[in-house]
Amino acid sequence: MTDLDERLSRFIDERKSKGRFRKLREYDTSANSSLIDFSSNDYLSLTSSPALRQAYLARLAESPQVLGSTGSRLLSGGTPAHHVLEDRFASFFNSPSALLFNSGWDANVSFFSTAPQHDDWVVYDELVHASVHSGLRSSRVKQERRLAFKHNDPSSLSDVLRAIQYPAGGTVFLALESLYSMDGDFAPLSQLLDVLDSHVPPSKQCVVLDEAHSTGVYGVSGRGIVRALGEEGRVAVRLMTFGKAVGCSGAVLLCSPTIRTFLINFARPLIFSTALPHSTLISLSCAFDLLESAEGERRRLALFTLSRYLDSLLAPLLAETPRSVLSLPPTSPTPFPQSTCPSLPPCPPSPILGLITPTPHALSAYLLERGFIVRPVVPPTVPPGMERVRICLRADMGTEVLDSFVEGIREWVKTSREQSERTVSSNQNTSMIQKRPRIEVKAKL
């Protein structure tokens, strides 16, 4: 073992001792597999859509370029095909301009590491994605100017904005997500924007909203929540990612032409990395054709129906289960904001559910034995005490799958309650046995 291996092993062992060790677990989730995946972000089941597969293969077959892009966007990797797709996204999402990135991670890191300057403030929901933090860590913004507010809490945002004693100059960046990936709840977007407006003049604001988990799912043809709420005017930057409901990979940042030009000049992940390959551009073009078709709408509605069905199965079970065994997150999840979007049901539900349990690994293993893939999520991904399993629904799951899934959870709850009752009673017995000799000793004395 080298010196380095030894040192790294110590870090790994420390992780293990804290129960935070991560390892790659690969399951067969192909069409032939009997496993049902409740951990995938493929909310609309597009990765297994026969229509999308057929359209994609046909387009690949006729396209002159299908493989790598051969370079960064600033060198040989920038092609008319990239630009055509950006123009399509700018108009589809109603944005002045659009810039493609290889991933949502790259887009967030690019923006947050370069756009905010040393005299700016960055205020963020405490649950924003790790990529925002990674970007900020390499930005010019000092730690004391990066401030978290309580998750989805307008009054906490107000407190934070008051505390920064604006106007102290600079711009106030506000980083939010539209649908949070761990609790599966929505941001009360318009309320948060109203709070910001009441503290900071529009010319000094920059709202950055991550729509990674809502792209493709909400709004007309999946245009996202900002578009559905008509809040494009108050949200300066939107991140739409393609690795989740869109079933592909990559991301687009929707922003002003100035921000776009700035990022092309300063964003290192964009400047120094090979641009998205043609195969991905083709897959994206086909996926957005599908999102805009009747099939896209059918899939979105199927997902909402399933989400409601799962809630109806879980509600009675959770009502009779002690919170120490299994529960929903402590604060009631923020529902979808009021919307006038014609194609949305009045209050569309979320496809993501976090079930809090102190023993997420045990629940995950139990469900896996029954054929359900459910991943445990532990700190530092979630705060200590908020360990959970994360459940994601997909449009092509049948209701019968949800019936047997919830039955599996019910059995686990029953088994864990029986186990903990046995432990309590055996502890009581042990303490009685331990007490007895002491009495004897006393008697002897």
Ligand SMILES: Cc1ncc(COP(=O)(O)O)c(C=O)c1O
């Ligand atoms: C909220 C959020 N933003 C950004 C990302 C990164 O997106 P990508 O997977 O495209 O890198 C993720 C990925 O999980 C995410 O959940």
